[in-house]
Amino acid sequence: MKRLLLLLFALILSIALVACNESSSTTDSKKEDKPETEEKEDKKEEKKEEKKLGLGDTAEVDGVKMTIKSVSTTDERNEFAETDPATVIKIEYEVENTTDDEIPIGMDLSVYDGTGNKMESYPLDNTMGSLAPGKKIQGTEHFGIEEGPIEVHFLPAVSFSDAAIFELEIE
Structure with a gap:
């Protein structure tokens, strides 16, 4: 056996x-x-190829949609700013919250200039706050840059995913 x-x-x-x-x-x-x-x-x-987004394109990261409406230079300056960049750009965008939770707005963009350097947010009238589920907001963010074109990385503050990347020329 x-x-x-x-x-x-x-x-x-x-x-x-x-x-x-x-x-x-x-x-x-x-x-x-x-x-x-x-x-x-x-x-x-x-x-x-998937991540190359441009002006007017919509990216969705973890239920948050971002569309960059325009990128332009501005002559407006903040006299109390700690930096004095050669160029200040204004990014106008729309964010839509398709999640079930309220999300923070205003800390979800990172900008890299034409030299590949990460740029700092410039203290002008930048959108900050929160967005309720199912709602949209028209926002503005300013950055001091050295030269264009720019890359804008969008990643919601509550996300652990990869950022959506927009490659943009400055108007």
Whole structure:
């Protein structure tokens, strides 16, 4: 009886090993068709293409929708500001809260100028507050920059997802 059980166990084990070997050879043949580095590069290119947003495009991150309406320069300055940037831009946008919770507004944009440097928010009439579920708000944010074009990264303050990226020229 013990021999029969041992033989049965060996048979099941060998079938399992053959099945495992076939599945790994199938994935190995797929890898041979396309090198791993090419697969990674293709995925990166797809993500970049998906994330290229422009003026008037709408991005949705975790139930919060953002549409950038305009980007323009302004001559307005804050005499009490700690910085004196060469150019101050005004970003006008719309945010829609499609979640079931109230969300904070005013800390969800990061701006990078044409040199790739992260720019600081400039203290003018910037929108701050909260937005109730199912509601929209027209907002404004100002940034001091060195040169354009700019990249605007939108990520709601309550989100752990990847930011939506807008590539924008300054009007």
